[in-house]
Amino acid sequence: MTIEAFAKVNFTLEVFAKRADGYHALRSLVVPIELSDTLTIEFANAITSDLPYADDLCVKAAKVLRSSAPHPERLKGVRISVKKRIPAGGGLGGGSADAAGVLVALNEMWNLRYSPERLAEIGAAVGSDVPALVLSRFAGPVVMEGRGELVRSASLKGAKVFLVIANPGVFCSTPEVFKKCISRVTDDPSILYNMVSSFAAGDVDLMARSFMNDLEHPAVELHPRIGLLKERLEKAGVRGAAMSGSGSTLFGLVRSGEEGRAIAASLCAEGFKAWCVATYCPVV
């Protein structure tokens, strides 16, 4: 079976107090984008992948899913091949997207018949972003809370915008960025509300003003090049530039694919990695 595994950007990302398990409580609007890895999965003797990482989330996802099954011993192994396009370690959820794709594909191949919600629950044991990326394959943009295990559809099916995403070529360590982040002490529900309602209404001015990420300030402190690229994006005409996840990728709104491709080309000419992408919403 061959499937696409879609990357995400965080349109909002609020960081609350650290929990007893060492993870911070978060609230985020996670939006899938049309930038994907291609997964090819075939039956084999053991569960393996062609990725060179020891902590490969594809293999972990397959193993966690198999052990959740009523009769794991009856399920064949699989060989997973990944054609990578999502840059690794950039805040775009590449590894988690691949894991989510594996869960959805193997649910069919192993004939497990789990619901999207059950698959998202299983995904929480694979990685913090995996539940959101499982549900977003079915529902489009997703509201993620807790450390990532609480996910619900943001009811934004059909909402679509074009983005320029750009990477300054620096590596952000997720634990380091979280360590430097000052958690919110009060809850401001208007952050998520304004983001979701402006996206639903296609109000691009309010959308651009509503993008936010509590991890951006600490990431810029650690890597000033992220701040420079943000200024560069805004100068190029991208609206509301903000960072995704724990960085270092930034994104912002453009009016059309044509405008976005021109801006991305000018950034690439300056040595940044940049793409124009549409947000992804599954066909109902």
Ligand code: C5P
């Ligand atoms: O989710 P992941 O394992 O990639 O997170 C890496 C590290 O980032 C965690 O060990 C933790 O230090 C920090 N983190 C956090 N709160 C979260 C997610 C990650 O503090 N919700």
